[in-house]
Every structure is written in C-alpha cells, then in structure tokens.
Amino acid sequence: MEFPEDIWQHIHSLMPMRDAARAACVSRMFLRFWRGYPSVTIDRKILASSSQQGIRFWTEDERGKYILTKAQQVLESRGSSSTVVRSVKLDLSTCQKVIVSATSAGGLVDCWLRSFVKPGIEDITLFLSEWDNNDYYYYYGHDCLPEYTFPxxxxxxxDEKIxxxxxxxxxxxxxxxxxxxxTLLGCWKNLSTVCLHRVAVADEELGFxxxxxxxxxxxxxxxxxxxxxxxxxxxxxxxxxxxVRSCRLLRTIESGAPMLATVWYDGWPLLRFSLGGALETTKLEVRATRMGDVIQYAGAKLPSAAPDLxxxxxxxxxxxxKAPVMPDKFKQLKHLVICxxxxxxxxAGYDFFSLACFLDACPALETFVLRIADGIRWYNNPNRGKPDKEASWKRQEVSELHHGGIIGNLRKVTITGFCSANSLVELTCHILVAAAASLEHMTLDTSPGYDRKHTSYGRCWQMSAEAxxxxxxxLAAARKYVEPKVPDGVDLKVLGPCSRCHLGMRDNS
Amino acid sequence: MAAATDDAGDSNEMIRVVSSDGEHFEMPEAAANLSLVLRHMIEDDCADAAGIPLAVVAAKPLAKIVDYCTKHAAKSSGLTIEEAEELKRFDAEFIEVDTDMLYDLLVAADFMGVEGLSKLAVQRTADLIKGKTPEQNRETFGIVNDFTPEEEEEICKENEWAFQITKPPSRLC
Known part of the structure; x- marks a missing residue:
C-alpha cells in the first residue's frame, strides 16, 4: 500500500502551520513538505494555542516577551527553507500596542516580511495591534498615526521586482x-484584493x-x-x-470603475458621491447607512450613467x-429593490408616494421589492408633523414629475413592512393602475418579510410591540383600500404577523 | 427543491462499474457524472452493459464511493439550508472510517476524480495527523522513521516551538 506522495503533500499543505511543523518530525518526506509549506502564519493560535486562557493573566510585559520569543522561534524554523512562500500572515492584532511598537518588534516585523516576501508571494496579511483605547479617545487624528510603516x-x-x-x-x-x-511601478499589477483597516495613508498615496x-x-x-x-x-x-466603512475624514467618493457592482458605504455623510458616468454593469447594489440621498442620486444619475442596468x-x-428628479429613464432595468x-x-411634503416617480421611470421593470423598516416615522395627517400647505404644492410637483407612465412589464410586487400610511396605500394603488396590464403577483407583507426569514432556524425577523x-x-387598510382595486387575475397576498414567531412573542412579553 | 429532484430524475439510466476484484455496481448516471473519469467514459460512449472496469479500485471502497456519489447526485443543485446540513452530516458520518479504508478512499477518489470526496478524505487525514506526536503518526499511517537519531534531534529542536505547551511566563523572562 503506497500512498502517493502528491496526496501526502496536499494533505500536509492543508494542516495548520503548527501541526505542519510537528509533522515535519515524522519522516524525511514530511520534512521536505514542511520546507515547502506554502504559507506562513503567525497569529494568536500559533502564539499561544496550548493554553490560551492562561495567557490572559500575564502582565503585558511578560506577554510581550513571550510573543517575541515565540515569533522568533517560528521565524528561525522556517527561515532556513528556500521554498517560495505563497502566503504570509502576521496577526498581532490582539497584542498591546506597546509591545508591537517596541523596537525589537518593529525589527521583527521587518525581518519577518523580508524573509518571506519573495517573488511568488501571493498573499500578504499584516495586522498590527489596534489602537489602545485610551489613545483613541484622547488623541484623534494625525497625532496618533501608527508607528510601523509597511515597507x-x-x-x-x-535586482528583482515582485x-x-x-x-x-x-x-x-x-x-x-x-x-x-x-521602482514600485508594476508591482501591484496582479493585486485583486486590497483591504486596509486603520491604515494611515494619504489621499495622493492611495491614488498613486x-x-x-x-x-x-x-x-x-x-x-x-x-x-x-x-x-x-x-x-x-x-x-x-x-x-468603505467609518473613515472619519472621508468626504468624497468618486469612482470611475466601469464594472462596479457592489458599493457599501457606512460612514459620515459625504459631500460628493459619484459612481462616474460610464458604468457598464448590469447589476448594481448600493448600500449606505448615513448618506441621505442615495435614491436621489440613483434616480438622477444612474439612468444615463448605467444604461445597461x-x-x-x-x-x-x-x-x-423626496421625489427623485429623473431626467432619463432606466431603459433596461428589470428588477428594483429599495430598502x-x-x-x-x-x-417636507414628501412621502412614500414619492417613489412613484422612480417606478414610472422604469418602463421595463418586471419585479419591484420595497422593504420598509420597522419604526419609520411617517405622518398621515398633513397637519401633523412638518407638512402643511407646502405639502399640497409638493404633491402637485410629484404628480407633475411622474409622467403617469405605464410600467408595462411589471409582474411581481412585494412590499414588506407594509404600514397603514395613506401615501403607501396610494403608492400601491398607483402601481395597480400603472401595471394593470402585466401584474401577476402582489404581496403586501406587514411583517419584516417572510421571504427573508432565518431559514437556518426557521424563525421570522423580530417585530416590536408597536409594529x-x-x-x-x-392589514385593515390593505383590505379596505387596496383589495377592491386589484384587477382580476392578480394574485394578491396580504400577510399578517406570523402566528408562531410574532404573536407568540407578544404573548410572552 | 423541485429542480433538484428533476435533475436526478432525468437520468434514469444506470451506469455499471466493475471493481478490480470483479464485483459489479450500479449507480444513476447523475451519480457517475460526479467522477471525472466516469463522466468522460460516458461521454465517449464507453458505458455499456458489461460495465466500466476500474482497474485500481477494489470492491470495498468502490461500494462506499457509489454510496457517496448517489447521495450527492440526488442533492446536487438548489439545496435548502436544511438539505445542505443533512448532506454535511452524511459526509461527517461517511468519512468516519478506519485508516485502511480512508487510505483506499483517498487513492480511489483521486483516481476516479471525485473532487468532493477527495477533499473530504484529505481533510479527514489532515485532521487525524493534527495534535499527534510524530511517533503516533508513524504508527497510524505506517510511516518509517528514516531520520538518523542526530537528524531527528536537530529537526525536533528546530520545530520545538510547535510542541511547546505555553510555559509559565516567569521562565520566559
């Protein structure tokens, strides 16, 4: 029974570094594999896998010394090999900053990288320690730049370029x-993934x-x-x-990348946000937390900037x-999801009905999903809250903006978190009229959405007592105002809270 | 879900394979397609009533492989999360075998090009090696220690860090 060597080598390459090093002592063949082990990792596991709990009671100084000693040992045992290392990972993020910034550690990081970053390297991961909390609160900004600079x-x-x-x-x-x-020109030409976290880099450096x-x-x-x-x-x-997440000083995002399909932005409001004028993508997802005008932007710019969407x-x-001003139409848009x-x-003066403008600018639309989060504040009475006289004027403007268009291909509409706001009922009725010829299914779901419940444990999303x-x-509003307007042949589903997850919860509370 | 059943149902054709020791097995075409080698044979019309001979795969591992492929082919596409978990449980139980069988499966899966099974068996072997002393590993896998005592001492010293149990900090200072 001869085990093919290549299978053994494959098995060996799958083992974590510590086990791979232990296996090196089994036989010459395994030692050869170890010399060619394609990745080098130093992280919490390697540093202290045997008794992780124990290490917590050490003083920082002791822990620092331990980490350095251990890292040095690993370095030495790997350093003698001449094989191409494909992946280097150094994760000291759980160590205190003082330790990592100590000169010896700084030297260690340099030495580490210089030993393994050679032609053939594919993956470099370098996580130094996070800021100490105190630093973070007392000094903010450039005073507190990380001390180690990636070489x-x-x-x-x-002589050689990687x-x-x-x-x-x-x-x-x-x-x-x-x-x-x-000399750096050309070094990045095969990079496909870049991830920078708490990295000090200037605008022009990042641009270069x-x-x-x-x-x-x-x-x-x-x-x-x-x-x-x-x-x-x-x-x-x-x-x-x-x-992009939590970059405090960031005020401008301008992308010219033509194939962009996913944009997530979580951070302070931007002064300028642009996805350029020449998007070639057919699918685009924009998620933003604190930007206030995503729908405005999408309505105003994307129809012309991303015609294939x-x-x-x-x-x-x-x-x-508010009602987006839409100078152009989404000619190809088939699926629209708005959360x-x-x-x-x-x-002031705007409400859910404002979205009618968006829909009317999508003549090819086939499915529309609107997800309304639990807890949105909306007003039914124009005298309650801000809207007053201006409201009726704005409503007129909305009516003028949307061209009474026909959404001729719309077959399926789902609204989750359906609430009793007049304007939402109005929007729903508007869809029934505009898509009368094509509509097949309409789901008005008053829960946060049965279609996205946690399938792994079969529970629905939670609902507050208020919700x-x-x-x-x-439910009553849907039955009273929407149901009578549903044309024949349209399958209308009006869904209430789930008897098992939601109503059960109410009983408990 | 319906799609998955249809997919498996479409290929009613049974493929016959013959182990190195002459035993015959049958499995649906969709299952046989999970093996690169069998798929190519089927595409080239080499699958006939006599069965496809697999010269290096004995009956015992072949029976397991037929099991594996049949199970996985029946649930190939459009898995619900429950089904995926069930398949995972099946895999976990399936690979709970002794080292001889594991060895046979590894070689056979490699030969037949059953990617999923190869991965499973390779990972299982890696898991078996982990956490064992070199001596235990030599025993488990029947590997001969071909180091000279000096070499062994040297290599063990070099990789000492991997064997170390975290020492009390006082000794490190």
Whole structure:
C-alpha cells in the first residue's frame, strides 16, 4: 500500500502551520513538505494555542516577551527553507500596542516580511495591534498615526521586482507608496484584493497606489482616518466591489470603475458621491447607512450613467426621502429593490408616494421589492408633523414629475413592512393602475418579510410591540383600500404577523 | 427543491462499474457524472452493459464511493439550508472510517476524480495527523522513521516551538 506522495503533500499543505511543523518530525518526506509549506502564519493560535486562557493573566510585559520569543522561534524554523512562500500572515492584532511598537518588534516585523516576501508571494496579511483605547479617545487624528510603516520597498528590490502579489491586507500600520518610488511601478499589477483597516495613508498615496492596481476586484477600506477623498480611476476595469466603512475624514467618493457592482458605504455623510458616468454593469447594489440621498442620486444619475442596468438594489438607513428628479429613464432595468431603513425621514411634503416617480421611470421593470423598516416615522395627517400647505404644492410637483407612465412589464410586487400610511396605500394603488396590464403577483407583507426569514432556524425577523399593533391597522387598510382595486387575475397576498414567531412573542412579553 | 429532484430524475439510466476484484455496481448516471473519469467514459460512449472496469479500485471502497456519489447526485443543485446540513452530516458520518479504508478512499477518489470526496478524505487525514506526536503518526499511517537519531534531534529542536505547551511566563523572562 503506497500512498502517493502528491496526496501526502496536499494533505500536509492543508494542516495548520503548527501541526505542519510537528509533522515535519515524522519522516524525511514530511520534512521536505514542511520546507515547502506554502504559507506562513503567525497569529494568536500559533502564539499561544496550548493554553490560551492562561495567557490572559500575564502582565503585558511578560506577554510581550513571550510573543517575541515565540515569533522568533517560528521565524528561525522556517527561515532556513528556500521554498517560495505563497502566503504570509502576521496577526498581532490582539497584542498591546506597546509591545508591537517596541523596537525589537518593529525589527521583527521587518525581518519577518523580508524573509518571506519573495517573488511568488501571493498573499500578504499584516495586522498590527489596534489602537489602545485610551489613545483613541484622547488623541484623534494625525497625532496618533501608527508607528510601523509597511515597507513597500520589499516589493521592488534593485535586482528583482515582485509582481505576483494578489492580495494585500493591512491593519494598524502606515502605508506610504508615493510617486517618488518609481521602482514600485508594476508591482501591484496582479493585486485583486486590497483591504486596509486603520491604515494611515494619504489621499495622493492611495491614488498613486490604486492607479497601479489594474487587476483590482475588491477594495475595502475601514477606519482609515487619514483619507479625505477616494478617487478610483476608470482604468480599474475589474473592480466589482467597493466597501468603505467609518473613515472619519472621508468626504468624497468618486469612482470611475466601469464594472462596479457592489458599493457599501457606512460612514459620515459625504459631500460628493459619484459612481462616474460610464458604468457598464448590469447589476448594481448600493448600500449606505448615513448618506441621505442615495435614491436621489440613483434616480438622477444612474439612468444615463448605467444604461445597461438590469438589477438595482438600493439600501439606505438615513435617507431623506423626496421625489427623485429623473431626467432619463432606466431603459433596461428589470428588477428594483429599495430598502428604507429605520432612520428614513421624509422631506417636507414628501412621502412614500414619492417613489412613484422612480417606478414610472422604469418602463421595463418586471419585479419591484420595497422593504420598509420597522419604526419609520411617517405622518398621515398633513397637519401633523412638518407638512402643511407646502405639502399640497409638493404633491402637485410629484404628480407633475411622474409622467403617469405605464410600467408595462411589471409582474411581481412585494412590499414588506407594509404600514397603514395613506401615501403607501396610494403608492400601491398607483402601481395597480400603472401595471394593470402585466401584474401577476402582489404581496403586501406587514411583517419584516417572510421571504427573508432565518431559514437556518426557521424563525421570522423580530417585530416590536408597536409594529405588531401597526400591522393590524395596516392589514385593515390593505383590505379596505387596496383589495377592491386589484384587477382580476392578480394574485394578491396580504400577510399578517406570523402566528408562531410574532404573536407568540407578544404573548410572552 | 423541485429542480433538484428533476435533475436526478432525468437520468434514469444506470451506469455499471466493475471493481478490480470483479464485483459489479450500479449507480444513476447523475451519480457517475460526479467522477471525472466516469463522466468522460460516458461521454465517449464507453458505458455499456458489461460495465466500466476500474482497474485500481477494489470492491470495498468502490461500494462506499457509489454510496457517496448517489447521495450527492440526488442533492446536487438548489439545496435548502436544511438539505445542505443533512448532506454535511452524511459526509461527517461517511468519512468516519478506519485508516485502511480512508487510505483506499483517498487513492480511489483521486483516481476516479471525485473532487468532493477527495477533499473530504484529505481533510479527514489532515485532521487525524493534527495534535499527534510524530511517533503516533508513524504508527497510524505506517510511516518509517528514516531520520538518523542526530537528524531527528536537530529537526525536533528546530520545530520545538510547535510542541511547546505555553510555559509559565516567569521562565520566559
């Protein structure tokens, strides 16, 4: 019974680094595999896997020394090999900053990277320790820049240039590629994934870097508090996913990437947000938490900027809803999903009916999903809340804006979180009229959505007591105002709260 | 769900395979298609009533492989989360075998190009090696220690860190 060596090698490469190192002592064959073990990882597990609990009671100083000793041992045992390492991961994020920033550790990180970052490297992950909490609250901004700077020069030694890098993940360090580093040109050309977390990088440095990332597919930036403006060049033709979170100083996102399909933005309101004028994607998902004008933007710009769009998902939390001005129509758009988060506010005079303008500008639409979060504040009485005389004027404007269009292909409409707001009933009735010829299914779901319940344990999304009360009113409104207007042949489903999950919850509370 | 049943139902044709020791097995065409080698044979019209001979796969592992493929083919596409979990449980039980069988499965899955099974068996082997001393691993997998005592000492010293149980911090200072 001979076990083929290549199978053994494959098995060996799948083992975590610690076990792979232990197995090296089994036989010469395993030692060979270990010399060629394709990845090097130092993280919490490697550093202290045997008694993780125990290490918590150490003083920081002791722990620091331990970590350094251990890291050095690992380094030495791997350093003697001459094989190409494809993946290097150094994760010290759970260690205190003082330890990592100590000169010895700084030297260790450098030494570590220099030992393993060679031509053939595909994946570099470097997580240094997070800020100490105290630092974070007392000093904010540039005073508190991370001390270790990722050595870009690693990738472009005098004699050989490393171009094999595909994934770069940095956390809590500085990253300063600049135009002076001409040797860096071409080093990033195979990078497909870049993830920067708490990285100090200036706008122009990031710009220089991105300009060279011609194969970039995914870009994630989080808590990078030095970035004020993010500009993505048109040349990044493969970029599909852009996620930006909690970058405090960021005020501008301008993307020219033509294939962008996913944009998640979670952070402070932006002064400028643009996805460029030449999107070639057929599917686009924009999720934003604190931007107030996602629907406005999508309505005003996307029909002309993204003419091929077939599926559009807009998910917002703090939308300031008003009727979008839509100079052009979405000629190809077939599927539209709009999620209104709980902090949506209506601009004076506007209400759910404002969305009619959006729908009317989608002549090819086939499915429409509107998700309304539990807890949205809406007003039925024009005298309650802000809207007053202005309201009727605005309503007139809305009527003028939407062209009484016919949504001739709309077959399926789902509204979840359906509430009893007059304007929502009005919007629903408007759809019934505009899509009378094609509509087949309409679901008015007063729960947060049966279609997205947690299938893994079969429970529905939670509903607050207030939402449960509102659901009853909404059911009545749907039956009274919507049902009579439903044309023959349309399958209308009006759904109340789930008897098992929601009503059961109310009994318990 | 309906789609998955249809997919499996479409290919009523049974494929016959013959183990190295001459035993015959049958499985639906969809199941046989999970093996790269069998799929190519079927595409080239080599599947006949006599059965496809598998010269290096003995009856015992082949029976297991037929089981595996039949189960996985029946649930190929459009899995619900429950079904996916059930399949995972099936895999976990399926691979609870002794090292001889594991070894046979590894070689056979590799030969027949059954990717899912290869992965499963490889991962299982890796899991078996983990956490064992070198001596235990040699015993489990019948590997000969071909190091000289000096070499062994040296390599064990070099990889000492991997064996270390976290020491009390006082000794590190």
């Amino acid at each position: 870009c020069s690693l990738l472009s030694d005098d 171009t094999s890098l595909q994934s770069l993940s940095l956390s809590s360090c500085g990253f300063h590629p600049n135009e002076g580093m001409t 870097f991105l300009a060279g990332c011609l194969a970039l597919e995914r870009l994630t930036l989080s808590c990078c508090d030095t970035i004020g403006s993010l500009k993505i060049p048109h040349a990044l033709r493969r970029l599909r996913s852009l996620r 077939e599926t559009l998902v807009l998910s917002t939390v703090y939308e300031r809803l 209104l988060g709980r902090s949506t506010v209506f601009c 449960l009360r509102e659901a009853e009113t909404a």
